Amino acid sequence: MNRVNVSAVHREDSNQCSLCDQWSNHKVPGPFNRTYYRCKNCELIFVDPSDFISEKEELRRYDLHENNSDDEGYQTFLKKAVEPALLYLNDEMQGLDYGSGLNKVLSLLLKEQGIKCDNFDYYYHPELEDKKYEFIFSTETFEHFTDPKKELEKIDNLLVEGGYLVVMTKTWISEERFEKWHYARDYTHVSFFNVETFHYIAKKWKYRVLENIRNTVFILQKSN
Numbered sequence: 001m002n003r004v005n006v007s008a009v010h011r012e013d014s015n016q017c018s019l020c021d022q023w024s025n026h027k028v029p030g031p032f033n034r035t036y037y038r039c040k041n042c043e044l045i046f047v048d049p050s051d052f053i054s055e056k057e058e059l060r061r062y063d064l065h066e067n068n069s070d071d072e073g074y075q076t077f078l079k080k081a082v083e084p085a086l087l088y089l090n091d092e093m094q095g096l097d098y099g100s101g102l103n104k105v106l107s108l109l110l111k112e113q114g115i116k117c118d119n120f121d122y123y124y125h126p127e128l129e130d131k132k133y134e135f136i137f138s139t140e141t142f143e144h145f146t147d148p149k150k151e152l153e154k155i156d157n158l159l160v161e162g163g164y165l166v167v168m169t170k171t172w173i174s175e176e177r178f179e180k181w182h183y184a185r186d187y188t189h190v191s192f193f194n195v196e197t198f199h200y201i202a203k204k205w206k207y208r209v210l211e212n213i214r215n216t217v218f219i220l221q222k223s224n
Contacts, residue, residue: 018191019044019148020200029179032187038175042201043194044148045172052146053187059123061188067101078106081139081168081217088164088210088219089115093134098155099141100125106137132160139168143189156205156222165207165220171195 015037016023022041030036035048067074089095091114097106100119107117117137119125136159145151159165170183172192178184184192198218202209211219 017042017044018046018146019152019197020204021149028175031179031185036178036184043196045178045192045194046148047190049146052190058188062101062123065101067105068103071105074105075109078109078139080213081137081166082106082109084211084213084217085135085137085164085166085219086113088221089113089135091115094118094131095135095137096120096133096158098136098138098158099144106139128158133158133163134160135164135166137166137168139166142167142169142193143183143186143191145191148191152201152205159222161222161224163222164210165222167198167218167220168216169193171197171215 015025017025017037017039020039020042022039025037025039028036028038028045030045030047032051034051036045037048038045089110093115095110095115095117097104097117097119100106100121102121102124104119104125107119110117118129118133120128136155138155142148142151155165171194172178172181172183178192183189195212195215198209198212198220201207202220206223207220208223209218210221211217213219
């Protein structure tokens, strides 16, 4: 269930954390002979930029996905993020799906609830309107960020004070299990978050973590 969202800018120094800029991070064993580092400050595990696949290859892999609006299984998957977020949303809000993929399924689910949601995707819907949003969804997108710090700054600038950020991504549990973890065995996944990483994000960008649902869906509110 991958989402399209990759930064065009790669950091030159592979050992510097791509989220918090921490140096001297240690290597973690992982699949595909890629080099992975674990940040001792924010607990992000990230792939060495030299092991990123090309954007052309990445897009080719995304084009194979069949995340269609009439796929009930995919709708059920997205509802894991949508349904708990509805507690905080209403039909007067304007939102954004950041990393929507080709078929804009999440915004269609919100439309059924009378809630407006724009779409942004680096490959399929690259035009981003010049406005602020009351909520932003980012489902199965964070793991594709080659420069998560840059992406989070962009998301933060798009969100109004008091607005909600809803993130769905699987979180890593231990270094020992990482190498065989199915989430790491996807060449398009380059950033792997931990529960503590979201606490770092909340502190850094001044958010409150309102919900942590099975260490997979996180709902954060931007401070006023």
